[in-house]
Amino acid sequence: MNLIPLVLSNVSLMDKAMKVVTQYQSLLIKGAINTVIVALIGTIVGLVIGLVIGAIRFVSLSHDRKDSKITVICKKILYFLTSCYVEIFRGTPMMVQAMFLYWSLKQSLNWTPYFAAICIISINTGAYMAEIVRSGIQSVDKGQNEGARSIGMTDMQAMFYVILPQAIKNAFPSIGNEFVVNIKDSCVLNCIGFAELFFQAKSIQGSVFDYTGPFLVVGIMYFVLTFTTTRILGIIEEKMNHTHSSIPASDTTANSIQRGGF
Amino acid sequence: MALIEINHLGKSFGTLEVLKDTNFHVDQGEVVCLIGSSGSGKSTLLRCVNLLETPDSGEILYKGENILTSKMNINTYRTKVGMVFQSFNLFNNMSVLDNCIIGQVKVLKKNKNVAHENAVKYLNKVGMGNFLHANPTQLSGGQKQRVAIARALAMDSEVLLFDEPTSALDPEMVNEVLNVMRDLANEGLTMIIVTHEMNFAKEVANRVVFMDRGIILEEGEAKEFFNNPKEERTKEFLGMIRK
Numbered sequence: 401m402n403l404i405p406l407v408l409s410n411v412s413l414m415d416k417a418m419k420v421v422t423q424y425q426s427l428l429i430k431g432a433i434n435t436v437i438v439a440l441i442g443t444i445v446g447l448v449i450g451l452v453i454g455a456i457r458f459v460s461l462s463h464d465r466k467d468s469k470i471t472v473i474c475k476k477i478l479y480f481l482t483s484c485y486v487e488i489f490r491g492t493p494m495m496v497q498a499m500f501l502y503w504s505l506k507q508s509l510n511w512t513p514y515f516a517a518i519c520i521i522s523i524n525t526g527a528y529m530a531e532i533v534r535s536g537i538q539s540v541d542k543g544q545n546e547g548a549r550s551i552g553m554t555d556m557q558a559m560f561y562v563i564l565p566q567a568i569k570n571a572f573p574s575i576g577n578e579f580v581v582n583i584k585d586s587c588v589l590n591c592i593g594f595a596e597l598f599f600q601a602k603s604i605q606g607s608v609f610d611y612t613g614p615f616l617v618v619g620i621m622y623f624v625l626t627f628t629t630t631r632i633l634g635i636i637e638e639k640m641n642h643t644h645s646s647i648p649a650s651d652t653t654a655n656s657i658q659r660g661g662f
Numbered sequence: 663m664a665l666i667e668i669n670h671l672g673k674s675f676g677t678l679e680v681l682k683d684t685n686f687h688v689d690q691g692e693v694v695c696l697i698g699s700s701g702s703g704k705s706t707l708l709r710c711v712n713l714l715e716t717p718d719s720g721e722i723l724y725k726g727e728n729i730l731t732s733k734m735n736i737n738t739y740r741t742k743v744g745m746v747f748q749s750f751n752l753f754n755n756m757s758v759l760d761n762c763i764i765g766q767v768k769v770l771k772k773n774k775n776v777a778h779e780n781a782v783k784y785l786n787k788v789g790m791g792n793f794l795h796a797n798p799t800q801l802s803g804g805q806k807q808r809v810a811i812a813r814a815l816a817m818d819s820e821v822l823l824f825d826e827p828t829s830a831l832d833p834e835m836v837n838e839v840l841n842v843m844r845d846l847a848n849e850g851l852t853m854i855i856v857t858h859e860m861n862f863a864k865e866v867a868n869r870v871v872f873m874d875r876g877i878i879l880e881e882g883e884a885k886e887f888f889n890n891p892k893e894e895r896t897k898e899f900l901g902m903i904r905k
């Protein structure tokens with residue numbers, strides 16, 4: 401007996417959802433595209449910021465007996481400045497950052513919500529990426545750097561050609577995870593009027609006078625986006641771990657004994 | 663004139679004085695084996711030679727020029743003094759071939775094709791010519807060490823430094839690496855080798871240097887050194903090793 405109203409309301413929820421899907425299709429697709437774009441650009445630019453800041457933080461934390469006094473002081477200052485960036489952006493909600501930065505820079509930059517959203521999510525992601533990159537660098541064996549130095553590479557060359565590629569590979573799962581987090585958390589950018597998925601749900605809700613339909617639809621859309629992304633990232637990770645598997649198996653035994661070419 | 667000459671070298675880690683007024687030299691074409699008990703400072707001395715450690719005092723002359731004070735670029739100097747590590751330190755993000763190419767292209771600024779040819783030449787030389795496109799992680803220890811030797815040779819090094827190149831290897835792989843080193847010695851390459859392989863030292867080295875607690879206690883022509891050690895500590899060490 402009690403089941404009847406529940407089933408009825410479920411049926412009507414499905415109806416409401418279907419109505420949202422059919423009537424507001426284009427709004428929803430536009431929102432989904434904006435969500436993916438802002439998450440993707442934010443992750444990529446964030447990674448670039450993170451690579452630079454993370455490498456700076458790693459280098460400025462490393463002590464070298466050859467360092468002059470000035471170098472030591474520069475390292476301390478750089479570490480302090482990058483720490484401020486990382487701590488502040490990781491320690492406050494992105495929604496607050498978005499409201500504050502968007503409105504405080506609106507006068508001087510005259511930026512659109514779209515552009516502001518991309519900038520804010522990039523800067524925010526950069527703070528997380530910096531720490532991901534730094535621990536990625538720390539996870540690379542110290543011998544890799546010594547090997548590079550021993551053939552005459554500069555610190556920069558060793559970092560660029562040997563260490564960072566391995567750091568990025570080691571950190572790939574965390575980097576991918578930032579992308580998934582950005583797909584979801586970009587929803588807070590609706591507060592500055594950026595028309596991503598959550599923003600569209602809110603405006604649809606305003607015209608149909610119903611909360612459940614729009615947010616069920618949008619929830620499903622978010623899930624499909626994150627689920628697909630996670631699978632794709634998994635496949636890429638798998639591929640990365642199985643590169644260079646191209647040597648014929650027969651070589652392995654035959655040539656470890658034979659020494660040719662002298 | 664010695665190719666590398668080290669005078670009054672001092673090096674401490676904190677309060678631990680690892681090298682005390684060390685004097686050492688290696689001539690062109692000479693093979694010197696450095697032996698001594700654990701912690702005596704062999705690795706530190708070797709790492710000072712190519713400046714992976716910066717000495718606190720003393721001088722390192724390369725062809726008569728003090729590299730600690732001269733205008734010679736440290737990285738240029740390092741290309742001439744190659745290093746082979748106990749733990750191989752091959753670049754894991756590159757194929758065997760690229761391990762031997764990258765330094766030539768990025769440091770020596772060689773043309774890619776020339777570098778490629780040169781890398782293949784040296785990989786063939788160490789018997790790794792069939793593994794050009796393998797990743798280091800797929801190789802056995804002996805194979806990795808041979809690639810590491812090829813990587814150093816490809817830089818046209820004039821001296822190779824070996825820090826216990828076979829200590830991390832399974833016993834059955836030790837010889838494939840020693841054989842390569844023996845061939846290099848016969849070709850006249852200058853080498854400084856830290857090793858616990860006494861038979862190899864006896865056979866291949868021109869000179870053996872025994873280090874004890876940060877000083878060079880005794881050195882001599884290889885056969886003479888092993889047959890007639892003078893110092894008590896040397897006799898003790900050789901006795902221990904033989905057991």
Ligand SMILES: Nc1ncnc2c1ncn2[C@@H]1O[C@H](COP(=O)(O)OP(=O)(O)OP(=O)(O)O)[C@@H](O)[C@H]1O
Nearest residue numbers: 675676678680698699700701702703704705706707
């Ligand atoms: N980077 C470092 N910081 C602090 N102490 C160090 C460092 N490198 C070496 N030492 C110390 O210096 C001493 C000499 O070390 P070194 O590695 O030169 O000895 P070794 O003769 O190569 O010994 P082994 O046969 O064990 O390799 C040791 O007591 C070691 O603990």
Ligand SMILES: [Mg+2]
Nearest residue numbers: 704705706825
């Ligand atoms: Mg050692």
